Amino acid sequence: MRKKIVIGTRSSKLALWQAEYVADRLRKQYEGLEVELMHIVTKGDKILDVPLAKIGGKGLFTKELEVAMLEKRVDLAVHSLKDMPTVLPTGLSLTTITKRLDCGDALVSPKYKTLENLPQGAKVGTSSLRRKAQLLKARPDLDIHSLRGNVNTRLRKLEEENFDAIVLAVAGLKRLGFGDKITQIIPREICLPAVGQGALAIETREDDEEIKQMLEFLHDDKTADATKAERSFLARVEGGCQVPVGVYAQVEDDDNLSVEAVIGSIDGKCIIRDKIIGSRANAKTLGKDLAEKLLANGGLKIMQSLGLCCPDENAQ
Numbered sequence: 102m103r104k105k106i107v108i109g110t111r112s113s114k115l116a117l118w119q120a121e122y123v124a125d126r127l128r129k130q131y132e133g134l135e136v137e138l139m140h141i142v143t144k145g146d147k148i149l150d151v152p153l154a155k156i157g158g159k160g161l162f163t164k165e166l167e168v169a170m171l172e173k174r175v176d177l178a179v180h181s182l183k184d185m186p187t188v189l190p191t192g193l194s195l196t197t198i199t200k201r202l203d204c205g206d207a208l209v210s211p212k213y214k215t216l217e218n219l220p221q222g223a224k225v226g227t228s229s230l231r232r233k234a235q236l237l238k239a240r241p242d243l244d245i246h247s248l249r250g251n252v253n254t255r256l257r258k259l260e261e262e263n264f265d266a267i268v269l270a271v272a273g274l275k276r277l278g279f280g281d282k283i284t285q286i287i288p289r290e291i292c293l294p295a296v297g298q299g300a301l302a303i304e305t306r307e308d309d310e311e312i313k314q315m316l317e318f319l320h321d322d323k324t325a326d327a328t329k330a331e332r333s334f335l336a337r338v339e340g341g342c343q344v345p346v347g348v349y350a351q352v353e354d355d356d357n358l359s360v361e362a363v364i365g366s367i368d369g370k371c372i373i374r375d376k377i378i379g380s381r382a383n384a385k386t387l388g389k390d391l392a393e394k395l396l397a398n399g400g401l402k403i404m405q406s407l408g409l410c411c412p413d414e415n416a417q
């Protein structure tokens with residue numbers, strides 16, 4: 102057993118909360134274990150004024166952390182799973198997926214509370230193409246504006262920039278103690294979440310068996326299987342996370358996994374959505390099969406029109 106563990110973390114409030122959460126759980130689990138946080142700045146932290154979809158580039162918020170891990174300056178990194186690319190650098194892997202409680206998107210609208218109540222042409226803030234496409238499908242009249250920055254910044258902009266509503270992940274708001282700001286959890290029928298939304302992923306060196314073993318108690322099998330299907334869906338559709346794509350998988354009973362996904366045009370006019378259910382043991386295949394289905398039914402056309410190319414059919 103290790104005597105000391107160093108966790109690499111970004112300095113945003115959400116990243117710190119997540120790293121502290123894992124640090125606390127480790128300290129409680131292993132008496133006498135020293136757990137230290139090391140702050141690391143990523144490229145995504147430095148570029149705050151450009152919509153994420155325009156910066157592109159995989160691992161925008163993760164690369165510097167991963168270099169630190171490979172150089173053995175840190176032992177592990179805690180991420181929001183939804184920010185993780187589907188392909189990781191050689192030598193690293195997501196070894197632990199924590200139980201997810203809140204995977205949905207929240208509307209924060211002190212004045213109007215719900216999507217249905219928003220007035221015609223209401224000004225809504227979100228930088229996510231996924232949220233934009235799905236919101237416009239439900240409410241084509243909405244005036245959607247870009248909203249970047251970390252959770253705290255976005256909440257500040259709600260007031261400063263006179264938004265009628267903004268949309269954020271439920272999980273992020275709750276983790277930071279802003280659960281009371283949520284005025285509506287947007288129903289899944291309207292908005293499917295991002296791949297892996299709400300789950301934490303712990304990344305370690307692939308060959309660090311000791312750390313992997315020490316983290317096992319934080320792993321949730323059901324969430325891991327569900328998000329395996331979600332990530333396999335994303336890997337087939339497109340490698341990145343800034344695409345108008347939503348997906349939600351759930352273990353229905355001990356053996357079955359349902360996977361529901363959407364690919365949408367950014368104006369919300371063309372929304373391709375479907376669902377499959379199958380054996381939990383085939384999580385990866387289920388995600389890929391659903392992706393094939395959506396791509397064949399118009400999804401590919403949407404991705405191509407956005408200039409987002411799908412990886413080769415046979416790519417893993």
Ligand SMILES: NCc1[nH]cc(CCC(=O)O)c1CC(=O)O
Binds near residue numbers: 298299300
């Ligand atoms: N894109 C940034 C990001 N990454 C993870 C979360 C929230 C936590 C989660 O979804 O797991 C957020 C904020 C948001 O989308 O509102």
